[in-house]
Amino acid sequence: MSYGNKELTEFRQYLRTEKRSKGTVKQYCHIVNNVLAHVGREPAQITRDDLARYKAHLAIEKEYSKNSMYTTIKGIQSFFRFIGSDAAEDLVPPRRSERMPRYISEAEAHALIESAKGEKRDYAILKMLGYTGLRVSELCALNVDDADMHEKVVTIKSGKGDKDRIVILDDSSVNALRSYLGSRSEQNGALFVTKRGRISPVSVQRIVKNYAKSAGISKKVTPHVLRHTFATTLLRRGADIRIIQKLLGHSSIATTQIYTHVDESMLKTVYEKSKPQY
Structure with a gap:
């Protein structure tokens, strides 16, 4: 019942x-x-x-x-x-543990993306995930007209938290998208499709997993791991934390700041350059 x-x-x-x-x-x-x-x-x-x-x-x-x-x-x-009931008012949720983001190295990300070079759609998907930090749900929701190849930007409409934002496309991502779209007969509608229609998050997760295996990466790699990799790489290369926040679509910079804790080698390098000279 x-x-x-x-x-x-x-x-x-x-x-x-x-x-x-x-x-x-x-x-x-x-x-x-x-x-x-x-x-x-x-x-x-x-x-x-x-x-x-x-x-x-x-x-x-x-x-x-x-x-x-x-x-x-x-x-x-x-x-x-x-429903207007106070039955749950005594429930107190525990404090969530702050898990460090999992990410892969730049060399591993390169190997992963390049392993898909023979498949235009998959190559474009991995380029987009690796170079924009999109959430998998955002990637799957994209339409062709959301990507402005001339301006090299993608508009994310009503992302997490119902917020629109712009992400930047690098030249290699633009070229991968153009090559993929050029191989399609249909130039409108969903940006990434399967034979059944708009691609699903499960399909993208499977694509990432399979190419990670093909690239010889033993770690578990998911679309969200690529998002973490994007953010960590930007930070390591000197990007301002507020710019990373905007690119990732975080409403609070506190969410973005977790990436400042994940790269021990980066912390040591910055410390050596900035430590006091008493």
Whole structure:
């Protein structure tokens, strides 16, 4: 038996109206489905004690990480506040651990991209990920007319947080895109396509994984690892942290500053140049 179908449908619509990302809508609704199924009651009947026991269940039996627990509690709180219940008000999400971004070296990134040179679409995708720092969802949402080859910019429309922004294309990325589009019969619509239509994030993740393997990279490489690699490389080469923030589409510079902690060799180099001479 399922519970809270009406409330969950309305909650999903509310999240969409609030311009929450597709990922957040899907994740929060999944979280609410799980808690309703576990407690086994309609939302209005669920109490603070029910949710306290559910939190303990996730922490002890399911062994949720701090980050998973944080997201789950935020989703639960959002739902119960939406239906006008105070049942989730006693739930306190744990502080999320600050995980260092995973990235690959410039040599590995070069090998990864070059391994796709024989496939125009895949080569253009890897160029875009490696040289723009786009999120995979942003890359998949691009249309042909979002890329201005003459001005060498791409407009990201309603990225994360419902913010538009501009990212820069280097010459090699422009050339890769032109070569790919020149091989297509359809010059409008989605920028990256498969035989079935617009490419999906899962397909892009598979592309990155396969070419990383072809390039002999033993690390786990994902589109987000390439985003981290882009940011870390810019920082290492002297880019201002505020420029990196704009290129990545971070609303807070605090999010971008995590990259200042990841490169020990860079920190040592800067320290040696800047340390006091007492």
